[in-house]
Amino acid sequence: MTMAATKKEPVVIEGAGALNTPLSGLLTWVDQRFPLMSLWKDHLAEYYAPKNFNFWYYFGLLAMLILVLQIVTGIFLVMHYKPSAAEAFASVEYIMRDVPGGWLIRYMHSTGASAFFVVIYLHMFRGLMYGSYxxxxxxxxxxxxxxxxxLMAEAFxxxxxxxxxMSYWGAQVIINLFDALPIIGPxxxxxxxxxxxxxxxxxxxxFxxxxxxxxxxxxxxxxAHIMALHEVGSNNPDGVEIKENKNAAGKPVDGIPFHPYYTVKDSLGVVVFAFLFCMVMFFAPEMGGYFLEYNNFIPADPLKTPPHIAPVWYFTPYYSILRAVTEDFMFWLxxxxxxxxxxxxxxxxxxxxxxxAVLIAPVVIFLMKGxxxxxxxxxxxxxxxxxTLPLEAKVWGVILMGLATLIFFLLPWLDKSPVKSIRYKGVLSRxxxxxxxxxxxxxxxxGTQPVTDLGTLISQIGTLLYFAFFLLMPWYTQMEQTRPVPSRVTM
Ligand code: HEM
Known part of the structure; x- marks a missing residue:
């Protein structure tokens, strides 16, 4: 195909005033060779997002920001880090003490890891609240x-x-879990x-x-996440589909272009986030042992097991589920x-x-030892x-821990409510x-605490309630009285 056949109209940048001529010339040149303007329009300038986005809609962009931060700081860390058992610990200390600005890069990366999970958990919670799944x-x-x-694998x-x-013994404990799996485990x-x-x-x-x-x-x-989202359009706190109500120009009446409205609004979120992030990074990078565990300032020693091994905070709900499954608990399961x-x-x-249900339940119960x-x-x-059958409690702990993460995948099919958003759902869903x-x-x-009888009991009750939230969803979302959803978004 010749260039003439693919010739596109000159690019006009609205509001660019005097800049229009030279800049649009360059853009036209690029655009004839790469779909720059159509990407810009499809995903920013002409991507119509609901006009009622609230606080909870900051976290997708913040997650993107942290992803970039982790990659950039990671590149600088790799310049000095040595991936060998003999040198790794010392190379991190070298980064912290001798490399100019090394401490800053390392603390950005370690604080970034925890911030990533804070932001992702809030982002997922928004999805749960507004039925965005x-x-x-x-x-x-x-x-x-x-x-x-x-992300969990990346952090691990x-x-x-x-x-x-903690690096050493944490990895030891988690990898040893696979040992418990039947047949292939060891x-x-x-x-x-x-x-x-x-x-x-x-x-x-x-590494x-x-x-x-x-x-x-x-x-x-x-x-892929963003492309899928932009294909169907964003949800919003009301759970109203804005594409169903368009004006004469074919634009959603309850939508506003992502750029400049949300690019400007999100920049406020970025500033507030950067402020909080810097507070933690400069004043409490270890965060009381939750972001960086104290035991991890001691070099790995395969001959000396720390008295209390716990993963970093973002894994601990699942770790609790793993530890909750004892022989006694099998009966309740x-x-x-x-x-x-x-x-x-x-x-x-x-x-x-x-x-x-009739076929699977007896088999599962039979497989539960005790x-x-x-x-x-x-x-x-x-x-x-x-x-060896039935399977030990330890194996069920691993199975339940795995299921606790995987069960989120089923949410789109478990929620049978006639409405999406928690605003219009009934009291049971709330x-x-x-x-x-x-x-x-x-x-x-x-999950962060050493094992005690009370802690185990609370974790066991918590495990049952955790799964009940998902497994009973088809019932409680249909039983409850919902409120009528407005035809337009509310502000
Ligand atoms: C690196 C991680 C992630 C990034 C960078 C990311 C980015 C984004 C962005 C930019 C948006 C649009 C803006 C917004 O709605 O906040 C979005 C929407 C969304 N994300 Fe994520 N996301 C990530 C992880 C996740 C995870 C772990 C989940 C859930 C399992 C998730 C579920 C959703 C859903 C359901 C929406 C649509 C929300 C709506 O329209 O109401 N995302 N994501």
């Missing part, structure tokens, strides 16, 4: 969830790199470590994933599975779900497929969300 935004949510899983891999006591954990113990091979592969593989995946996923299957059988309208069947047997003894948030925080707190 509901049709037609299921894929926006699913891409978001894959991003969340990648990164935490090993300073090669302190081989899988050795394969992840690259050795029989956490060592140089583990550090090297975690490769932390600096290249996962950041690349994250960038691609964030691109089995009871929960039986009660849930009964609920499905007696109240579900779908024939398939009834059949699945429930009372009293028998244990080993299948495929002596082969690589050897598996209570369910409030209790869920409280439970998430309580589980998070107990």
């Amino acid at each position: 509901r049709a037609p935004r299921e894929l926006v949510w699913i891409f978001g969830m894959i991003i969340y899983l990648c 891999f990164g935490y090993l790199l300073p090669w302190g006591q 081989d899988l954990s050795t394969w992840i470590r690259g050795d029989f113990v956490v060592g140089d091979a583990t550090l090297n592969r975690f 490769a994933f932390h600096v290249i593989a996962i950041p690349l995946a994250l960038l691609a996923l964030v691109g 089995a009871l929960g599975v039986a009660a849930y299957a009964t609920l499905i059988v007696f109240t579900s309208r779908g024939c398939l779900s009834k059949i699945l 429930v009372g069947f009293g028998m244990t047997f080993t299948l495929f003894r002596g082969t690589f497929l050897e598996i 209570w369910a969300l409030t209790i869920f948030v409280a439970v998430f925080l309580i589980l998070g707190y107990y």
Whole structure:
């Protein structure tokens, strides 16, 4: 195809005044070779966002900002960091003490990691509140969830790199969890470590994933997340679809162009965030041991296990769920599975779900050791497929911890409410969300603490409530009285 055939109209920059001529000349040149202006229009100048965005809509942009911050500071850290078990700890100390500005870059990166999770949890909470996972935004949510899983992996891999006591023992504990899985467990954990113990091979592969593989995946996923969002349009605090109400020019009457309205509004969010971020970074980068654990200022020692090993705060709700599953708790779990299957059988309208409940629940209960069947047997003894049934509480802890993250993927199909936003949902949804948030925080707190009987009991109750929020959603979202949704957004 010739250039003449692809010739585009000269670019006109509205409001650019005297700058219009030389700048638009350059832009026209670029635009004839690259879809710059159409990208700008589609995603900023002519992307119509609902005009009632509130505080909760700052966090997507802030997440993007932190992603960039982590990548840029990460590049500078890699210039001095040594990914070897013999040198890693000392190289981080060298960055902190001898590299000009090294302490600043390192604290930006470590504070950035926690800030990322603060922002992402608030971003996800907004999604839960306003039903932003509901049709037609299921894929926006699913891409978001894959991003969340990648972020957790990114943080986990990164935490090993300073090669302190917590890096070492945290990785040891988490990788050993895979040991508990039937059949593949032991081989899988050795394969992840690259050795029989956490060592140089583990550090090297975690480094490769932390600096290249996962950041690349994250960038691609964030691109997909935004493209999916801009395809269907943003949700808003009222859960009203603004595309359904357009003016004569075909623009949503309740929408405003993202640029300049939200670019300007979001810059306020960026300033406030930068202020809070600097406060933490300059005055409390360890944040009382929550952002940087004190034990991690001691070099890794494979011969000396710290008395209390806990992951960083953003993993602790899941860590609590893992620790909550004890032999005694198996009975209550089995009871929960039986009660849930009964609920499905007696109240579900779908024939398939009834059949699945009747078939799956007994198998799951049978697989729970300690429930009372009293028998244990080993299948495929002596082969690589050897598996002892029923499964130990430890295995169920790992399974439940995994399910606790994965269950978020199902939200678009679990929420059966006729309305999207919590503003118009009924009292049951409001209570369910409030209790869920409280439970998430309580589980998070107990995950940072050493094991006590009371802590275990609270974590067990928390675990049941955590799953109840999701699994009972199809019922409580349909039972409750909702309020009528307005036809236009409210301000
Ligand atoms: C690196 C991580 C992420 C980045 C950079 C990011 C970025 C964004 C941006 C810029 C928006 C549009 C502005 C806004 O609504 O705030 C957005 C919307 C959204 N994000 Fe994310 N996001 C990330 C992670 C997640 C995660 C983990 C989830 C949930 C699992 C998620 C779910 C959503 C949803 C549902 C929307 C649409 C919200 C609405 O229209 O009401 N995002 N995201």
